[in-house]
Amino acid sequence: MTSTPIADLWPTLPGADTRPEAAYRLLQAAVESFAERGFHATTTRDIATAAGMSPAALYIHYQSKAALLAEISQAGHTATLALVRAAAAGDGGPAQRMRRMVEQFTAWHARARTVGRVVNYELHALPEDAYAVVAALRLDIEREVSALIEAGAAAGEFEVAEVRTAARAVTSLGIDVSRWYTERSSETPEELGRRYGDLVLRMLGARV
């Protein structure tokens, strides 16, 4: 099973429905090039070539490779924040919602691992304004996770010594899946999500 194509991650971005197909091809080519060689070693020519276009054609859609990275990073973070928010606002008590959150966050990082790598390991290459946007999205993700842990503790469903450290561990486990998960992994993204859901609930002191 190959990694999720970029177009599936894009619906949350403004203007996604009117975006020309060439822009998706460029984003896809950029994700693959950045993941394989790193942002700094990738040229706009590499990206254009991989998308079957000329460098001049790339510049019609994006001013620079940094603009591509900014859009990829913003889209990836917007998608995971949406998923975390939906789980937090779902049915059931805090433990049930946390289980769903971890299942989906984990499965996303397994399926969209190529995007996940770029989004998490090339943060420092972002231009300053794009970094500010992404940092705010990351903070929102962390806050959703922390708030759900606090709700669980208040409801007597969790028992946690340090909410911030626990929230960090929860997101960290999911993010790191992008690093190690491959198409040869023995668990499907959904199986891994369920197992990580069990492990996280225990970590939070829930009786499972």
Next chain:
Amino acid sequence: MTSTPIADLWPTLPGADTRPEAAYRLLQAAVESFAERGFHATTTRDIATAAGMSPAALYIHYQSKAALLAEISQAGHTATLALVRAAAAGDGGPAQRMRRMVEQFTAWHARARTVGRVVNYELHALPEDAYAVVAALRLDIEREVSALIEAGAAAGEFEVAEVRTAARAVTSLGIDVSRWYTERSSETPEELGRRYGDLVLRMLGARV
């Protein structure tokens, strides 16, 4: 607090005691360059310049930047395997030894985060023979963690559904510390290690 200097991680490598000081300077410069810009975007000239040497002087010690990466990667993995083995062979029952293993593995990845990033995120840039050596070391680390989980389950101290997934989660939590830990983090490496020790023991179903 800055990241651990490279020389502190080198004692486990063959020939470490007779290595010229210039080699350490090159390794340190290579770690910093690879961590900042990625392996592919770093030239041997960048490394030599950062070490205060000429490219010609670099070649006296290393044939290529890949040879530097191979040595860094081998040293990092040798150091973490040694630490994991020492904890596994230490005093006390499986839960006590697991706690010590997680504390030290976590603190190492916080302290030596720059090396940790290079070692974990540039694996695919390794030449084939060096990759084989490092892959074997990684497998040994995973086996030590799995064996300790199995010993804990056999002794009735742990209760684990899937040993492999649990072992993966334990190492993953520690490795990902290299990504997010900074000198501005509010916890010291040792505090973080203790908190992660608590979380992991819970994850393994130990009564703590």
